[in-house]
Structure formats: C-alpha cells, structure tokens
Amino acid sequence: MVALAILVVALLPANVTATNYAVGDDSGWTNRYDYQAWAKNKVFKAGDMLTFNYPKGAHNVFIVNATSYADCIIPPPSEAYTSGHDMIGLMVPGQMWFICGVGDHCAEDKQKLAINVTYS
Ligand SMILES: [Cu+2]
Numbered sequence: 001m002v003a004l005a006i007l008v009v010a011l012l013p014a015n016v017t018a019t020n021y022a023v024g025d026d027s028g029w030t031n032r033y034d035y036q037a038w039a040k041n042k043v044f045k046a047g048d049m050l051t052f053n054y055p056k057g058a059h060n061v062f063i064v065n066a067t068s069y070a071d072c073i074i075p076p077p078s079e080a081y082t083s084g085h086d087m088i089g090l091m092v093p094g095q096m097w098f099i100c101g102v103g104d105h106c107a108e109d110k111q112k113l114a115i116n117v118t119y120s
C-alpha cells in the first residue's frame with residue numbers, strides 16, 4: 001500500500017509546491033494528541049502527502065469514511081498501514097479521515113485525524 005501510494009503521487013501532474021506533512025510533527029502518530037489542532041491551520045492540497053510516524057506495532061493507520069471516523073469502526077486488518085513510517089498521498093480534493101485501529105486508541109485516546117484536501 002505504501003509503495004502504491006508513492007507511485008500514484010509520482011504520476012500526478014507536477015505540483016512544485018507539494019508538501020510532505022509529518023502528522024503530529026515530532027510527536028508522531030500517538031495517543032492523546034490533538035490532531036485537529038495540528039491540522040487546523042494547514043492547507044492540504046491534492047498531491048501533498050501525510051507521513052504517519054510511530055513505533056511499528058504500537059499503532060497503525062486506516063483510511064476510513066466519516067461514519068467509521070466518528071464511531072471508530074475499525075476496518076479489516078488487511079487494510080491497515082503498519083510500517084511505522086506510512087506515507088499516504090492525498091490524491092483527490094475532499095474530506096479524508098484516518099484512525100488508529102490498535103486497541104481503543106481511536107475511541108478512548110482520540111487517535112484520529114480528519115482533513116480537507118483542496119485543489120492544488
Ligand atoms: Cu494507536
């Protein structure tokens with residue numbers, strides 16, 4: 001999945017201002033961090049990328065829909081990003097939702113991120 005995301009981004013039209021955002025900055029992808037505050041003043045554009053950094057095995061990343069985001073419905077394990085350094089391309093404009101599927105991290109620790117992707 002990571003390789004595919006990178007490949008697709010590489011095939012997008014040139015976006016000279018593409019940005020790779022480290023989710024949570026130096027805190028990475030973790031429990032009890034306010035990801036909405038982190039995202040609040042950022043403008044995510046199609047062609048940009050998010051990198052989720054965490055100790056491999058401690059967390060994971062799922063791309064989900066609004067309902068799964070709100071209710072912390074964890075998708076099948078096969079859909080998880082698990083490398084600990086997961087780079088996910090923002091392909092198209094619109095809302096995107098991400099959650100951690102480990103334990104109760106989403107529901108209890110608010111390990112979730114919602115962003116709006118704009119046209120580049
Ligand atoms: Cu987690």
